[in-house]
Amino acid sequence: MSVTMRDIAKKLNISHTTVSRALRGDRRISEATRARVQAVAEEMGYRVNVAARALSSKRMCSIALVVPDVLDPFYAGIIAGVDEVTRRNGYSLLLYISHSDPQREASALAEATEGRYDGTIFFRRMLPAGDLQAAIDSGVPMVLLTRHEPALVVDCVRVDDVDGGYRATTFLIGLGHRRIGFIGGPSDQHETQDRFAGYKKALRAHGLYPHPDWIWPGGFSESDGRQAAEAMVQLPEDDRPTAVFAANDRMAIGLIYRLSELGLSVPQHVSVIGYDDIEPCDYVVPKLTTVRQPTHEMGARAAELLIRRLRGERSEPQEVVLKTELVVRDSCALAVETQGAGLASGR
Numbered sequence: 001m002s003v004t005m006r007d008i009a010k011k012l013n014i015s016h017t018t019v020s021r022a023l024r025g026d027r028r029i030s031e032a033t034r035a036r037v038q039a040v041a042e043e044m045g046y047r048v049n050v051a052a053r054a055l056s057s058k059r060m061c062s063i064a065l066v067v068p069d070v071l072d073p074f075y076a077g078i079i080a081g082v083d084e085v086t087r088r089n090g091y092s093l094l095l096y097i098s099h100s101d102p103q104r105e106a107s108a109l110a111e112a113t114e115g116r117y118d119g120t121i122f123f124r125r126m127l128p129a130g131d132l133q134a135a136i137d138s139g140v141p142m143v144l145l146t147r148h149e150p151a152l153v154v155d156c157v158r159v160d161d162v163d164g165g166y167r168a169t170t171f172l173i174g175l176g177h178r179r180i181g182f183i184g185g186p187s188d189q190h191e192t193q194d195r196f197a198g199y200k201k202a203l204r205a206h207g208l209y210p211h212p213d214w215i216w217p218g219g220f221s222e223s224d225g226r227q228a229a230e231a232m233v234q235l236p237e238d239d240r241p242t243a244v245f246a247a248n249d250r251m252a253i254g255l256i257y258r259l260s261e262l263g264l265s266v267p268q269h270v271s272v273i274g275y276d277d278i279e280p281c282d283y284v285v286p287k288l289t290t291v292r293q294p295t296h297e298m299g300a301r302a303a304e305l306l307i308r309r310l311r312g313e314r315s316e317p318q319e320v321v322l323k324t325e326l327v328v329r330d331s332c333a334l335a336v337e338t339q340g341a342g343l344a345s346g347r
Contacts, residue, residue, distance in 0.1 A: 003045055006019075012037065012040055014037075018037075023090070062091060062092040063093055063094070063118060063120070064095075064108065064111070064112060064120045065079065065082050065094070065096065065123075066105065066120065067095070067096070067123045068099060074248070074295055080295075082121055084296075084300060084303075085300050085307065086307075102126035105122075105124065105127040106127060109140075119143075119307075120142045121145060121299075122142055124144060125189065129151060132144075132152060132154070133151070133152055144156045145158065153317050155306070155318050156320070157305065158298075158319070159294070162194045162198040162201065163324060165194065165198020165201070165202070165245070165247075167291055167326050168273050171328075172243040173203075175333065175334050178242070179211070179214065179241040179242050180214070181214035181245070182210065182244070182246075183218050183224060183246040184196055184216070184218055185218055185247050186219055186220070191247065195245075213235060213239070214244075216228040220250060222253055222257070225246060225251035225253060225258065226255070229255050229259045230258065232244075241270070242270060243272070243273070244270060244272050246275065247275055249274035249277065249278045249280070252331075256288070256331065266331050267332050269336075271289075271331065271332040273332055274331075275290060275293070276290065277325075286330035288331045290326075291326055292324060301320050301322070
């Protein structure tokens with residue numbers, strides 16, 4: 001026989017109403033009581049009756065998450081965070097993989113407008129802002145997982161990528177590097193723009209400037225890092241960067257592998273720092289120094305924002321900005337010209 005909320009209430013010696021409110025995350029119930037109820041519910045094997053809730057609330061009790069990819073560990077962290085919060089609150093999670101295709105993103109948005117689920121967490125890549133605003137104006141509850149655009153009146157959870165790029169570049173400057181390259185992602189994406197802005201900000205703060213020969217375009221794949229390595233070795237040896245900041249870990253890993261094949265060792269010849277802190281960072285040789293994004297927290301916070309809006313607990317749109325963390329491993333070292341000495345003057 002399945003466990004009911006009355007069974008939980010009896011075990012805790014509290015009212016059925018208190019249990020119901022606690023399991024819904026009602027803010028009238030204290031955090032301590034909610035935690036006790038949740039713990040006992042899990043211990044007793046309680047499962048939310050989604051069909052009954054949907055009938056009583058006239059909701060589908062489902063949330064859609066739209067992401068470009070599931071193979072990239074970055075998105076896997078976001079999915080895990082959303083799944084944890086939706087499951088705890090009795091919502092089914094529907095996953096849409098857009099492959100950064102504007103037509104797929106538009107299809108997912110159309111289903112939201114048709115009311116096929118209660119709300120959407122949207123990692124937008126290619127969809128025009130106007131299409132998003134039209135869906136928002138139609139009343140679709142939504143949270144964006146990209147840099148907020150002031151024209152869009154919508155909830156948003158994002159990472160401060162300008163600060164992340166600044167941290168990465170400042171770390172390399174602190175090791176004495178003055179010739180610092182940059183591998184970017186797609187130029188039309190906010191992540192690339194913001195990380196590049198942070199890179200330039202750090203250089204200028206130390207009297208340095210980006211050199212066009214040390215900046216390579218990319219698409220966030222390992223092959224982009226490999227291509228950057230091949231372009232780098234075409235430069236005269238005394239005119240190559242001594243360090244490279246890659247705008248994501250996959251490009252940094254591709255760079256390390258290809259440099260090794262070309263006879264350049266990391267970090268002895270070139271220091272490399274990535275961005276994201278995906279799991280392979282601990283297994284590549286050398287282990288990759290990187291900027292960690294709180295992907296699980298991104299997903300969890302987005303789900304919490306959306307569920308609170310669905311429950312009528314919020315009205316004004318909110319932007320949540322999360323900070324990055326520098327994770328130092330083995331892929332960065334003192335610049336060759338500064339080992340055992342002070343910082344060299346930059347070009």
